[in-house]
Amino acid sequence: MTDHEPEQALSDVVSGFDPGTPAPGLDDHGLAAWLATAAGDLLTQVRATGLEGKALKDAGDGAAHDLLMRLLAEHRPGDAVLSEEGKDDKVRLTSSRAWIVDPLDGTREFSEPPREDWAVHVALWEGHDGEGDLVAGAVAQPGLGRTFHTGEPPVVPERTSERPRIAVSRTRPPAFVQALAEEIGAELVPMGSAGAKVISVVRDVSDAYVHAGGQYEWDSAAPVAVARAVGLHTSRVDGSPLRYNQDEVLLPDLVVCRPELAEPILAFVRRHGTE
Numbered sequence: 190m191t192d193h194e195p196e197q198a199l200s201d202v203v204s205g206f207d208p209g210t211p212a213p214g215l216d217d218h219g220l221a222a223w224l225a226t227a228a229g230d231l232l233t234q235v236r237a238t239g240l241e242g243k244a245l246k247d248a249g250d251g252a253a254h255d256l257l258m259r260l261l262a263e264h265r266p267g268d269a270v271l272s273e274e275g276k277d278d279k280v281r282l283t284s285s286r287a288w289i290v291d292p293l294d295g296t297r298e299f300s301e302p303p304r305e306d307w308a309v310h311v312a313l314w315e316g317h318d319g320e321g322d323l324v325a326g327a328v329a330q331p332g333l334g335r336t337f338h339t340g341e342p343p344v345v346p347e348r349t350s351e352r353p354r355i356a357v358s359r360t361r362p363p364a365f366v367q368a369l370a371e372e373i374g375a376e377l378v379p380m381g382s383a384g385a386k387v388i389s390v391v392r393d394v395s396d397a398y399v400h401a402g403g404q405y406e407w408d409s410a411a412p413v414a415v416a417r418a419v420g421l422h423t424s425r426v427d428g429s430p431l432r433y434n435q436d437e438v439l440l441p442d443l444v445v446c447r448p449e450l451a452e453p454i455l456a457f458v459r460r461h462g463t464e
């Protein structure tokens with residue numbers, strides 16, 4: 190294989206990709222799921238081009254972003270969009286509808302086949318003047334062949350582990366979560382992608398996801414919409430609500446967990462902070 194072959198394969202994949210058309214009259218939940226699934230399918234093809242490392246990460250981020258922007262402009266032309274990979278158009282702050290998308294969450298893990306802890310996030314916020322909330326969301330996890338969304342929220346299985354399992358970043362776990370785990374008798378489950386970690390709670394692969402130290406609205410919007418729809422607890426680590434479509438898109442910490450774990454986790458943070 191010559192060096193330019195992966196680039197040629199990428200160009201063929203991107204130009205040849207056909208997402209099809211959404212079913213007529215599809216509602217916002219269904220559209221979010223359709224969009225996330227389509228971008229996930231494209232990313233799966235991008236991952237098979239032979240690109241590696243940074244070239245693969247950049248190709249995935251760019252291809253998924255371009256596809257989502259094109260499809261949103263086509264199917265929801267009046268709506269604002271906030272994407273990790275795009276310029277932040279502040280028109281979203283005066284729009285009553287803003288899509289918040291992370292075209293490829295867990296970019297690092299995407300570039301490490303066959304890891305499956307990466308995802309596509311598509312969420313919709315509705316409101317006015319910064320007062321509003323998430324109304325729909327979808328998280329595609331192509332490595333699992335599944336898209337989790339608010340149109341058909343899955344049933345969270347009975348908890349299979351008596352000892353709580355806390356999902357944390359595999360590359361930058363917050364230090365306080367180790368102390369938290371010791372205090373509540375939990376074990377840590379390191380994993381990439383904020384979406385994959387929230388979905389691990391939905392799937393009973395973990396019981397909580399605790400993060401602090403940095404993150405943006407797109408990292409958590411769609412996963413949090415799904416987590417709320419299935420009845421999980423979602424908040425900042427100080428217990429206050431997660432707020433989206435804000436002027437400042439930094440949203441550096443969160444707790445998503447089975448409802449019975451919220452109080453022990455939040456009580457630990459009240460007592461010890463996150464430093």
Ligand SMILES: Nc1ncnc2c1ncn2[C@@H]1O[C@H](COP(=O)(O)O)[C@@H](OP(=O)(O)O)[C@H]1O
Nearest residue numbers: 293294295296358361381382383402403404408
């Ligand atoms: N301290 C931090 N500052 C900024 N972003 C962070 C962060 N920790 C995690 N993230 C973002 O949250 C997502 C999940 O991270 P992790 O896998 O470490 O848990 C990643 O999104 P992207 O892959 O979309 O960049 C990552 O960039």
Ligand SMILES: [Mg+2]
Nearest residue numbers: 291294295408
């Ligand atoms: Mg992300």
